[in-house]
Amino acid sequence: MSVELTPHDSAVRADRATQLALTLARELWVVKDRLLVLESMLASEGFAGLSARLDAFQPDAATRASIDAERKRFIAEVTAALDSPPDRQA
Amino acid sequence: MEFQLKQRGRASLHFLSDLAVSTSRFKPRIDADIKAAGLDEATLxxxxDERLRQVDAAxxxxPAAAALAALTEYSGVNHGRVAAAAFDEVRGELEPRLKALMQGPTTIEPIPGERRPSYADAAWIHRTTGGWDGHEYQGFIHGELIHREYVARNYPGDIFAQRRQILSVLPRRDYQRIFExxxxxxxxxxxxxAExxxxxxxxxxxxxxxxEQAQRVANERGLHWRLFHGSADRTGLDAGSVDLVTSYIVLHEIPREAIHAQLREAYRLLRPGGDILFSDVTRYAALNKAGVRWAEYNAVHGGEPFWRESASLDLAEAARAAGFVNVRSEGFGGGIYPWFVYGHKPS
Structure with missing residues (x-):
């Protein structure tokens, strides 16, 4: 087998906070990407007044349930980054 | 197979890929930090192992070393998870097509010899979540998502063209049966x-x-491959049954003893006059001390438990020990990557 991590790299690997920050960055990028796609699609279809309608929007029960489920998935993803990586768990 | 990921999967994979690309900017800074600490070819x-400790202390x-380690860790742990999640988003649409492509002229059968060598479960190679069999569609996930969207964007050159170009090393074009x-x-x-x-x-x-993914790839193109599920160390296939035995970027993923075993098995499988061509990563003997240290860094962080013992092996000597002649062990085209060992079984 090859050598183990050096002490310095072990310390970096154990820094779960940095891994958490990177996970959040990835999730943030997914959202930014989606917003860019959405803006592009709406603009191409001549949609106007989107910002005001978003501010005023109140989700109905089905939409709220969908948002709740997505938020739970998001939290699970974020907290997984705080745990030991699966290939290093005892 | 043409397919489209959903927005989340596409954006997540591209984020990870570009994140990995971004790490290249830290390497010159790390080299400068190492040099500033007084470490060079004379003092390393x-x-x-002592060299790794020297550099670690230096x-x-x-900050550049810490950033690279954090980013490398993140990419290593997450690329497989993100790719699997991207697949799962479109699984319902793809699964009927993937199943249909398993029907066709290309077959999979158990190899008569050893099915699964013990070292195959030593680690998740490349730190890909679950290893090679970690998902019901891991072949598609690795071959189409990780390889094309992540690996291909992070390695220099065209990694698919390299697989074609290396075949120009071979002296014959009339092989009748090739064992990969x-x-x-x-x-x-x-x-x-194609070649x-x-x-x-x-x-x-x-x-x-x-x-299973190789089977789909072949069937989609109407190709008739005979695929064996099992180890190349002891195939149990008939001696003298093929003209060429070849592999690409496999040797560094198996231990030294398995390399010797595969060379011996290749010699046994070849008809007299047959050839081997095994391509792999750069040998440590062709790198300077700093280069070996970087290779070790990438191996240890990248989930490559056998890289050191494999890259330290003299492939020319190993091929000759297995009986091959006219042996060449060198970098392709005068470079150092990909490396290859060629050998000929005497007529």
């Missing part, structure tokens, strides 16, 4: 089939999930 230890306060070791999802196999259209293609791999 000949002993590799980089203890290097480590077929995986079939990227190299496709290049072999030697008259040849019957056999391949093997200990991972059934990866072979």
């Amino acid at each position: 230890s000949d002993d590799l 980089l203890a306060d290097s 070791i480590g077929t995986s999802s079939g990227h190299y196999t496709l290049q072999i089939a 030697f259209p008259q040849a019957e293609i056999w391949g093997c791999d200990p991972s059934l999930r990866m072979l």
Whole structure:
């Protein structure tokens, strides 16, 4: 087998906070990407007044349930980054 | 197979890929930090473990080294998870097509010899979540998502063209039956089939999930490959049954003893006058001390438990020990990557 991590790299690997920050960055990028796609699609279809309608929007029960489920998935993803990586768990 | 990921999967994979690309900017800074600490070819230890400790101590306060380690860790742990999640988003649409492509002229059968060598479960190679068989569709996930969207964007040159170009090393174009070791999802196999259209293609791999993707790739193109699920160390196939035994970027993923075993098995499988061509990562003997240290860094962080013992092996000597003649062990085209060992079985 090859050598183990050096002490310095072990310390970096154990820094779960940095891994958490990177996970959040990835999730943030997914959202930014989606917003860019959405803006592009709406603009191409001549949609106007989107910002005001978003501010005023109140989700109905089905939409709220969908948002709740997505938020739970998001939290699970974020907290997984705080745990030991699966290939290093005892 | 044409397919489209959903927005989340596409954006997540591209984020990870670009994140990995971004790490290249830290490496010159780390080299500068190492040099500033007084470490160079003269002062770096000949002993590799001691050399790693020297560099580790020199980089203890290097922001660039800390950044690279954090980013490498994140990419290593997450690329497989993100790719699997991207697949799962479109699984319902793809699954009928993936299942249909398993019907066709290319077959998978158990290898008569050893099915799964013990070292195959030593680690998740590349730190890919679950290893080669970690998902029901790991072959598609690795071959189409990780390889094309992540690996191909992070390695220099065209990694698919490299698989074709290396075949120019071979002295013959009339091979009738070719045996590939480590077929995986079939990227190299496709290049072999294109370069030697008259040849019957056999391949093997200990991972059934990866072979299933090779089967789909072949069936989609109407290709007739005979794939064996099992190890190349002891195939149990008939001696003297093939003209060429070849592998691409497999040797560094198996231990030294397995390399010797595969060379011996290749010699046994070849008809007199046959050839081997095994391509792999750069040998440590062709790198300077700093280069070996970087290779070790990438191996240890990248989930490559056998890289050191494999890259330290003298492939020319190993091939000759297995009985091959006219042996060449060198970098392709005068470079250092990909490395290859060629050998000929005397007529």
